[in-house]
Amino acid sequence: MVEQRKQNIILILADDLGFECLGCYGGKSYNTPNLDAMAASGTQFTHAYALPLCTPTRTQIMTGKYNFRNWKAFGILDPNEKTFGHYMQHAGYKTCITGKWQLWSYNPPSFEPEWRGKGMLPENAGFDEFFLWHAGHTEDKGSRYADPLIFDNNGLRRDTKGKYGPDLYAEYLLDFAKRYQNQPFFIYYPMALTHGPFMPTPDSPGWIENRHKGNVGNFKCMVEYA
Template identity: 65%
Template sequence: VALMTGKYNFRNWLAFGILDPEAKTFGHWFSDAGYKTCMSGKWQLRSYNPPDYMPEWRNRGMRAEDSGFNEYFLWHTEHTEDKSSRYPDPRIQSNGTYVKDTKGKYGPDLYVDYINDFMERNSEEPFFVYYPMALTHGPFNPTPDSDDWLNGNRFESNPDKYFGDMVEYMDKLIGLIDVKLGELGIRENTILIFYGDNGTPREVTSKMRDGRVIIGGKGLNNRRGTHVPLIVNWPGSQAGGRVVSDLVDTTDFIPTLLEAASIPLPQNEIFDGRSFLPQVKGEKGNPRDWVFIHHDPLPGHNKIGRSLSRWIQDKQYQLFDETGHHHFFDYTTDPELLHPIDLRNANDETKAAHAKLKRAMATMQND
């Protein structure tokens, strides 16, 4: 929701798996500016709860056809019980009609085929493509490149066996998009942005080349759950091959994308982000001092026992605002957030950082 609207969730959050049908997304902004727009992948923002759980929240979200995109090719556009598989034999809706003949096919192949076809049809005009991937979300099924795709159980979920295959297949599909842009002769002036939405699933343990073993932290509020990849590739910017340590917030993408497209940021809308386009071009830009996260899993099916979590962090400290308490951590020395800082014993620098984040946190609410 924050990615598509450029607003923090306290401004427009309704429920888990629900996008406010009155919201404006980057699909609207780009379409209104004359861009051809396409969304392909998963939707999952219309109706999340099954019939027997808080049915009053069913059908409350935005329909895919109202999201501002000229075209869409999506999994899970309607009720959860109707979504079927996102991987083998997927159930996909394309521009209001369910796609036929998906038996024996692999969803991610179809999502990327649609994107590449869209780009070919619109290569002479400016376009914007949003690809909310299914990969590498569970269930952890085999891919067409897995050894047992042909003769095994394509619906078997086994993270130890298939997660690596899924990552490799995701990389392969991104490569197909990149190759297509080159074939169309538009790669030089096309920006590709790869961004993770959350940490690796907790069922997955990753063994790194340097010997580290990292347990997935999806849904957690520590680094394993929130520190995700961001890769921006724009050959025409002549500023590639760099690693930038600036903080980036989910709300920053709309200001960045609109600036890159020379689309004025609408003055009658509240946007919480700031553009990082200067950094993409190799300039200093206006880096953030902090980022803010507002995560509310409720009301939502299978979210019992979870609660609202709000925090703000800079490059060293993380301040939580939960149930009236302000837990404060140094996540560079305490990455699992196990030892709250006792400000009574903290040095002046730590106290000043706490005060700064606390002041910022106080602004993170509707006026």
């Protein structure tokens, strides 16, 4: 009997993006043709629950547990937890995470200081490779968008000046998928978009001169870039 090849899996999580923003859920305020096309050709949930903040959303989906069972603090993933990365590694998948981490430490000194640096590092979360914003405990976590502060398995990247974080995260995803196309892989992409600060995208007018200037009016561009 021939063993069936494991399917490759790419899981994409948009950060702080409400369903009402998407055309496939009846939204009229933003143009989201690519996501609408994916919904039309795949399976679309019509009844689901999500958390209103980024940390509880990501800790819940990564562990498969309700937050009352594993919540520690904002910006923290309990280092004793097992993530889907661990389970996918055990199942024989090559694993990768690219995008946003912010689960090892939350920086403001006034915010639950007893948890500073007490969460889970990406290299301990079941991922063979990572390419992430806010991967470690840095007092200044840097930009996730223009000129992003990104860490990978080898440390701080020095080649991000003049670039846009979401483009780099997506490029790393595609590169990983190409490198491991002949074996089962699992890629988790917790996006930076559309979480604040609300910054211009490369599609925004005046991107070069305004790329570090936040304005809530940029949210539309962020949704459509995602």
